[in-house]
Amino acid sequence: MSQKDFISRYNVISGYLWLAIAAISFLAVCYKIFTEGPETWVAYFIVPAMALIMYFTKKWMMKRMQNHLKAMQEQQGKN
Numbered sequence: 001m002s003q004k005d006f007i008s009r010y011n012v013i014s015g016y017l018w019l020a021i022a023a024i025s026f027l028a029v030c031y032k033i034f035t036e037g038p039e040t041w042v043a044y045f046i047v048p049a050m051a052l053i054m055y056f057t058k059k060w061m062m063k064r065m066q067n068h069l070k071a072m073q074e075q076q077g078k079n
Contacts, residue, residue, distance in 0.1 A: 015058050022051035 026048040032041045 011058070011062050015055055015062070018051050018055035018058060022048040022055065025051060 026045075029041055029044045029048065032044070
């Protein structure tokens with residue numbers, strides 16, 4: 001397996017990891033709110049929100065990197 005394939009696979013897996021963290025933490029906070037009350041647990045919704053922000057940031061950066069690599073290949077083709 002080449003280095004590029006490994007990095008691409010890592011990026012995809014880590015993106016799904018952030019989605020899993022968001023889903024699991026959201027369900028855990030909801031469970032705690034229903035069992036113990038929202039007084040202390042509502043603030044913990046920041047954890048799934050931050051995980052979603054990380055997922056979308058990772059996705060945006062991956063797309064940006066692909067566009068940059070494509071532009072570099074086109075520039076090398078012109079030279």
